[in-house]
């Protein structure tokens with residue numbers, strides 16, 4: 001009998017998991033994307049795009065599609081979807097695992113200020129006297145920083161912000177990771193960056209800026225991950241695959 005598995009996607013881990021599972025016989029693999037990106041890369045298997053309509057919508061979807069297991073592989077900062085998934089899966093009795101890459105941790109030489117929201121990050125920039133700040137927070141989270149008129153910003157995003165908040169002085173850099181150490185060093189040096197603001201996304205694609213900052217003694221304002229519901233965790237695609245096999249009671253063919 002075919003078992004249906006739902007992957008809540010939007011991360012490289014979700015694509016990798018779909019790649020591994022889609023070729024397995026007797027398994028229907030559905031990845032769900034939020035629909036924030038125009039023309040997203042489509043994962044292996046089937047894809048659905050757009051919100052479910054909150055917890056009730058997800059409950060209906062799980063029932064209608066006869067989903068046997070759910071992997072929440074959304075981004076560490078996409079917590080609303082994680083809470084909805086936990087509540088919907090519990091109410092329908094569908095097993096759920098959270099696939100999440102480990103967070104970055106500061107090393108001894110690091111100069112991190114860890115904050116829980118952007119308000120605290122703005123306050124940290126104001127008290128820290130930073131003048132040239134590398135903002136790597138994502139295109140939808142720029143607005144809280146636009147009022148800092150004494151700071152010049154280097155803003156790196158994958159796609160252009162729309163609308164672009166009104167910054168007094170900035171340069172917009174469109175680039176998609178992964179970023180290597182040499183280019184991150186050059187970026188910080190060329191723009192004479194004295195502080196970085198970013199989210200604790202974890203993973204290797206965007207971690208080299210932290211190494212370059214450490215080498216230079218540059219301050220990092222690091223937004224910590226939001227609180228998550230208490231569900232089983234897989235720290236890698238391999239661990240998620242093991243969970244799927246255990247949960248569906250089957251081994252790799």
Ligand SMILES: NC(=O)c1ccc[n+]([C@@H]2O[C@H](COP(=O)([O-])OP(=O)(O)OC[C@H]3O[C@@H](n4cnc5c(N)ncnc54)[C@H](OP(=O)(O)O)[C@@H]3O)[C@@H](O)[C@H]2O)c1
Pocket residue numbers: 008009010011032033034036049050051052053054055057058073074075077078079080081082084138
């Ligand atoms: N936040 C980030 O920094 C970040 C970075 C990289 C990628 N992403 C990806 O972008 C997507 C949206 O992020 P977000 O921070 O806006 O999420 P969020 O705050 O957790 O979710 C907001 C709403 O968007 C819908 N949604 C989110 N992920 C979905 C998915 N995979 N499939 C279907 N609907 C989804 C849900 O709508 P309904 O309530 O209507 O179901 C959810 O309630 C996520 O899938 C995430 O993996 C986010």
